Amino acid sequence: xxxxxxxxxxxxxxxxxxxxxxxxxxxxxxxxxxxxxxxxxxxxxxxxxxxxxxxxxxxxxxxxxxxxxxxxxxxxxxxxxxxxxxxxxxxxxxxxxxxxxxxxxxxxxxxxxxxxxxxxxxxxxxxxxxxxxxxxxxxxxxxxxxxxxxxxxxxxxxxxxxxxxxxxxxxxxxxxxxxxxxxxxxxxxxxxxxxxxxxxxxxxxxxxxxxxxxxxxxxxxxxxxxxxxxxxxxxxxxxxxxxxxxxxxxxxxxxxxxxxxxxxxxxxxxxxxxxxxxxx
Amino acid sequence: xxxxxxxxxxxxxxxxxxxxxxxxxxxxxxxxxxxxxxxxxxxxxxxxxxxxxxxxxxxxxxxxxxxxxxxxxxxxxxxxxxxxxxxxxxxxxxxxxxxxxxxxxxxxxxxxxxxxxxxxxxxxxxxxxxxxxxxxxxxxxxxxxxxxxxxxxxxxxxxxxxxxxxxxxxxxxxxxxxxxxxxxxxxxxxxxxxxxxxxxxxxxxxxxxxxxxxxxxxxxxxxxxxxxxxxxxxxxxxxxxxxxxxxxxxxxxxxxxxxxxxxxxxxxxxxxxxxxxxxxxx
Numbered sequence: 001x002x003x004x005x006x007x008x009x010x011x012x013x014x015x016x017x018x019x020x021x022x023x024x025x026x027x028x029x030x031x032x033x034x035x036x037x038x039x040x041x042x043x044x045x046x047x048x049x050x051x052x053x054x055x056x057x058x059x060x061x062x063x064x065x066x067x068x069x070x071x072x073x074x075x076x077x078x079x080x081x082x083x084x085x086x087x088x089x090x091x092x093x094x095x096x097x098x099x100x101x102x103x104x105x106x107x108x109x110x111x112x113x114x115x116x117x118x119x120x121x122x123x124x125x126x127x128x129x130x131x132x133x134x135x136x137x138x139x140x141x142x143x144x145x146x147x148x149x150x151x152x153x154x155x156x157x158x159x160x161x162x163x164x165x166x167x168x169x170x171x172x173x174x175x176x177x178x179x180x181x182x183x184x185x186x187x188x189x190x191x192x193x194x195x196x197x198x199x200x201x202x203x204x205x206x207x208x209x210x211x212x213x214x215x216x217x218x219x220x221x222x223x224x225x226x227x228x229x230x231x232x233x234x235x236x237x238x239x240x241x242x243x244x245x246x247x248x249x250x251x252x253x254x255x256x257x258x259x260x261x262x263x264x265x266x267x268x269x270x271x272x273x274x275x276x277x278x279x280x
Numbered sequence: 281x282x283x284x285x286x287x288x289x290x291x292x293x294x295x296x297x298x299x300x301x302x303x304x305x306x307x308x309x310x311x312x313x314x315x316x317x318x319x320x321x322x323x324x325x326x327x328x329x330x331x332x333x334x335x336x337x338x339x340x341x342x343x344x345x346x347x348x349x350x351x352x353x354x355x356x357x358x359x360x361x362x363x364x365x366x367x368x369x370x371x372x373x374x375x376x377x378x379x380x381x382x383x384x385x386x387x388x389x390x391x392x393x394x395x396x397x398x399x400x401x402x403x404x405x406x407x408x409x410x411x412x413x414x415x416x417x418x419x420x421x422x423x424x425x426x427x428x429x430x431x432x433x434x435x436x437x438x439x440x441x442x443x444x445x446x447x448x449x450x451x452x453x454x455x456x457x458x459x460x461x462x463x464x465x466x467x468x469x470x471x472x473x474x475x476x477x478x479x480x481x482x483x484x485x486x487x488x489x490x491x492x493x494x495x496x497x498x499x500x501x502x503x504x505x506x507x508x509x510x511x512x513x514x515x516x517x518x519x520x521x522x523x524x525x526x527x528x529x530x531x532x533x534x535x536x537x538x539x540x541x542x543x544x545x546x547x548x549x550x551x552x553x554x555x556x557x558x559x560x561x562x
Contacts (some may be wrong), residue, residue, distance in 0.1 A: 116548065120558045263379065
């Protein structure tokens with residue numbers, strides 16, 4: 001039996017309904033995000049006005065007061081730790097991923113299991129031992145300490161995603177380089193790496209985002225000097241009063257790089273978040 | 281080998297050694313305020329854990345939190361993916377919009393929902409008032425506080441399930457569906473007997489990741505409820521944090537963490553084994 005031909009009017013209505021649903025969904029999904037951002041441009045009094053003002057004169061006062069305080073330093077700490085740990089993870093992980101891809105140890109399941117195991121561990125599982133070790137090594141409240149602990153999730157992520165990427169690169173170009181007399185190291189540096197820029201960029205963004213978004217490790221391992229932005233912003237929540245303006249402005253500043261970067265890698269987002277189970 | 285060695289050594293130092301250390305501290309009564317308490321005490325922490333009502337409460341909170349967040353995310357994610365599985369150009373806009381919640385820094389998500397659930401400042405409560413519905417004080421009510429956490433988590437992560445399933449649906453072979461249609465199967469039958477079985481591996485992977493993450497949930501609880509009111513939203517992960525870092529009982533906290541790790545591992549292995557039996561993934 002062939003399905004009866006749908007009359008054009010019914011199809012138009014159906015299409016219209018789906019589009020309306022899509023529009024409502026986007027509104028719901030983006031509303032909390034929008035609410036925080038618009039709040040950051042309002043004065044304290046305007047922020048609490050109900051019904052809320054849709055049209056208002058935006059003020060930068062909240063940003064000015066956030067950027068005059070200690071929060072700037074926290075943003076700097078976040079940027080330094082996230083960048084350094086990304087560079088370190090790539091330096092250590094990319095060659096390892098390359099070796100695993102080319103040497104074919106038949107170790108797929110082992111790496112997969114490893115990825116999943118580190119993904120499963122709640123942050124506190126690493127938090128406790130690192131806290132105790134750092135206390136003895138005097139690494140509590142230092143940027144070095146945070147950079148090292150971020151390697152626990154970044155290094156295996158780099159190895160997994162870059163190995164998948166190298167698997168997809170043709171070996172023939174490398175073989176051509178060998179025939180021309182290039183060594184393993186030179187071939188890797190001159191032939192493979194330049195071909196891998198897209199993979200490297202995506203992986204780097206992932207590492208940066210994971211470290212930038214970290215809350216737990218910074219909460220337990222930093223006190224004041226090494227405090228990163230996600231924990232520093234919580235200090236605007238006092239018992240007696242909430243500094244809503246600063247919270248919303250600070251929150252917007254923290255999520256700005258995240259939104260920009262993740263839209264750049266949106267195609268790879270799901271495979272990056274499921275590393276270990278699905279090849280990207 | 282020279283390529284592999286540095287990464288292997290670093291990974292060993294930053295992941296294996298701490299894990300061993302964690303298991304070791306779970307056998308000690310270690311208390312941060314008593315530096316000499318790093319002594320072997322056998323299974324005492326684990327025995328204490330079995331008798332600890334607050335621990336059992338935390339597992340119950342955790343179970344409800346995980347059950348509701350994972351099921352609602354799967355339900356919304358699957359429903360939407362099926363509904364929007366077409367080649368409409370508007371879809372690209374949806375995909376982009378849906379990426380936003382799941383990449384936002386967890387702390388920003390938590391603060392935003394804290395604001396949205398605080399009466400007086402909450403536009404949600406204002407809307408409820410307009411509709412002449414009750415305007416609850418979400419975060420101080422024992423039942424609603426848990427639901428506030430569930431709503432925030434579902435909002436952030438159902439797009440993940442949606443995007444995963446949509447990708448799977450769009451890569452699905454069209455032949456079996458066409459064949460079934462020609463044989464007279466209704467849309468519902470096609471979904472039930474063809475689409476759903478083909479989606480099974482992806483569904484299981486989505487459940488696996490959402491389940492793992494639901495057990496790791498921390499910033500939302502820390503910022504929105506602090507485990508309260510009372511201990512109504514004190515999930516296991518948060519309880520372990522309190523014991524270790526608020527009350528300084530590191531040994532006891534390690535034991536909770538080990539139990540949590542073993543449970544997560546066992547559950548994940550069960551899911552992965554079910555998965556392995558149906559299809560060889562990828």
